[in-house]
Amino acid sequence: MSTATVVDCDVHHNWARDADVLAFMPSRWRAEMERGLGSFRYRNPYPHTGGVNKRLDSFGPGGETPGTDPRMLAEQLLDPFGIRRAILSFEIGHEASSPNPHLAIEIARAANDWSIATWLESGDDRHYGAIMVPAHVPEEGAKEIRRVGGHPRMAEVLVVSSGVGLPLGHPVYHPVYDAANELGLPVALHVGSEWMPHVVAAGGLPNSRLEYLTIAPQSAIHHVTSFITHGVFERFPRVRFLVVEAGISWIPWLLWNLDAAYPDLRRESPWVKRLPSEYFREHVRVTTQPMELTDRREHLVDYLSMVDGIDEILCFASDYPHWDADEMGFIKSRIPREWRDKVLCDNACELFGWDRRDLQPAGEPASTTSAAS
């Protein structure tokens, strides 16, 4: 077992059978779901090279769905890489992106209760949760945050993208951020959680997974921008925004563009009182996966380093057990050694309000993240 201390900001846990989570749903909705009225997950039309969106070695011995077995999660991810806390974020949260808002909130409530009962209170103190929130019913989403947000293992709010077709900074969603601000919980957005994939693409429906995957960060970029332009961080100063699975190479581009446009257009949005990049550095964090593979490591590092404090913005995420997960060795080989402690542990601890010392199991000597094998 690794002696490192790592936080993984994006791990996907799952239910083995729909009945497992339906058990937490009110009978009216449970009955309709059992009769096939609604579906937990849409079928993404873009094929995966392995035929499924999972690592082919992450299925259980009997073919069990990846992410459903805590023991396999520990064996394949937590133990070998020293992951002391893993943020469990369902199948990216799009379970709650159903266009039917009434069903969406029931799914979210049931999923959150299932997660608490099955994983967060399972006895493995490395499991931390995300509150699934359907952003397109913001008032109900806010209630849900307040309902379960006080659980000691709930680490963040997981909003689902483009709930009503508006960027997530729009005032219609502000009840969600009000609740998050009240509880001091970061708000996470996982790219790809839209019910329909076309909303990520500014140019229209992607025609292949290559196309879809490459341009998927577009929606996250827009949402981050809208948080700033709508003054979300002014109105809700405790809110931090975690962008998950959008890669990282867009960060300098976005900050340059925002800061260049701001002096021209401040008059349009005078509630944006500081340079946009200042809000970003203070309130936004970005997970490392999928880390862009450049011909040379220096290409990405030198480019990112043009952003002051980039080593404090990035938070490690594996995306296990998805097919495009980043492996720990790859990440460590691509970032400077002096970034490791921050990217692999400290930045996440700061974001979630954890003391790094509490991540160390009792009886084990303190270690640095860099000490991991």
Added chain:
Amino acid sequence: MSTAEPHVDVGALEDFPEGSLAEATLSRRTIGILRRNGSVYAFASRCPHMGGPMCQGRLLPRLDGPTAGNVARRGDELVLACPWHGWEFDISSGEAIANPRYRVRTYPAWVQDGRVLVDPTSSPRAATVPA
């Protein structure tokens, strides 16, 4: 200020209407003169962003955003907005409202014996966008 200070006479006060921008010449450079509420302000006619002609800019109420979605005027303060990209500048200090690191060059100006006088020597060089 007095005529003992270095100065250039840029014109009669009546040549600069109250509340409007007017051009003047200072040591062969075009400057802008703003007369307002008993004071006169002098500034270089060159935006630090990309060199836009500030004398052709607009005087606008200074706006604050006290809360998201709400806009309020800051008293009767005005800003000078560049005619090219709209960058706004404090008329007194010349600082860009959005980023005080950038400034339109300003010059001390005053009225004496009905004449507008400008000191061409004492204003710090304005920060501009690096080439």
